[in-house]
Amino acid sequence: MTSHPFDEAMALRACGDHLYTGTTHPAYAGFVGPFGGVTAAAALRAVLVHPLRKGRPISMTLNYAAAIAEGTFVIEAKPARTNRSTQHWTLAVRQGDATVAVGVALFGTRRNTWSRSELVPPQAAAAESVPRADDSGREPCVERYEMRFLEGAFPTKWDGCDTGSSRTCMWVRDNPPRPLDYCSLAAVSDAFFPRIWCRRRDKVPVGTMTMTLIFHASIEELRAHGDDHLLAEARSRGFNQGYSDQTAHLWGSDRRLLLTHHQVAYYRS
């Protein structure tokens, strides 16, 4: 049995106090450098494997400060404060002398409390009944995700038409399928193509500048999901003077909200 490319991409080696080194993986090459979702996942993993880590991911923000080159990188994950049931981390990703990403993460212990979902997932035909998107000729990282579009599919023509909507809804999971964990959930949440491409069918230059992930699920809930399809929707609130936002929701197969993803991207248009 060969290893999954995602597990290869998540391989980190301790290289000093709070320092972990990893290497970009060709299977996750994106349209401008390595896929940002995997960079975020690697930073999250640095905390997860840190010997001082307590609890599980609650939230994480990573700011992409510069284009990441193919090759090795070093993640610094430092505990800034450890409380009884929460822990705060600072994150930095470096290549040589260059800082390419900075961030913070919040870990915590979940407790049995009154709990309710309030956001209802969209109605969706069963994953198996939705045709799988053709990813031939796309970037390697696109091939790493099995996508079945319900709305807002990747454009088949680039006519610059303002569609009036930046919403995409899809079933998505790793390709090949792989049991879900916090890192793979972080990565897949960034699998949406740029919202301005959806809205305008115009392949303008675009890039993610900051990403905030909010983990709603416990490790047990992620394990229960296994390698099933995730229901995922993303939308921008608007595009203003070179910056747009995007919120994505990812639900498990039992209609449970697992993760919310908020990002800001730049665009040139």
Place this chain on the structure above:
Amino acid sequence: MTSHPFDEAMALRACGDHLYTGTTHPAYAGFVGPFGGVTAAAALRAVLVHPLRKGRPISMTLNYAAAIAEGTFVIEAKPARTNRSTQHWTLAVRQGDATVAVGVALFGTRRNTWSRSELVPPQAAAAESVPRADDSGREPCVERYEMRFLEGAFPTKWDGCDTGSSRTCMWVRDNPPRPLDYCSLAAVSDAFFPRIWCRRRDKVPVGTMTMTLIFHASIEELRAHGDDHLLAEARSRGFNQGYSDQTAHLWGSDRRLLLTHHQVAYYRS
């Protein structure tokens, strides 16, 4: 003419490389320590007054690592990376030897581009026609905001009833009115009372753990707003095992989206 309490709360003094000291303001005392919105605003202000700052706020995340005591604090705001049109910052707030908050901020230059709003603001009666909420007997920071509730008002009874909705919609502005700027916009976005109190009418212990602000507006758009009422709505996606999220939107009087606020709070229930 006396100064506005918000301007007093924003007073910072340089005290070393990348270091600024400030003092908590009694007018913004909250129900557990100083109002978190003003702490975020002070951290943002440290970047705004920093001599190396380029551009205007695009996004900011602040993680609240510990309760902040009344008194002085020191903000460290360091430029992590400066690009041609963007700048990345790391933030830390300390009291004595204790780290009480950590974060990151993204600043950038806005450009003339194709721009569109996609999120439509809710229909709302004119601010002047909506009764002003009674803030008598509440925390000082509550008195600092003029609130006119359209939906999901502060509960008048605590009967533990599950209302089924955590949504609040209101008109809000500084009290007394004050021209809007990036710092006051950051602060007012945190003026919503805890979402679980709205949902359950049960005053359980609660606290903000992380806050991400996405600034959609240019400085010119903020100046054009002046001291008019903001239309603001907030809602939680759900409450799970001691943690809940909240997204708030703030629109200017011309129905322009000015800021999106995402946070995670803990709750005990």
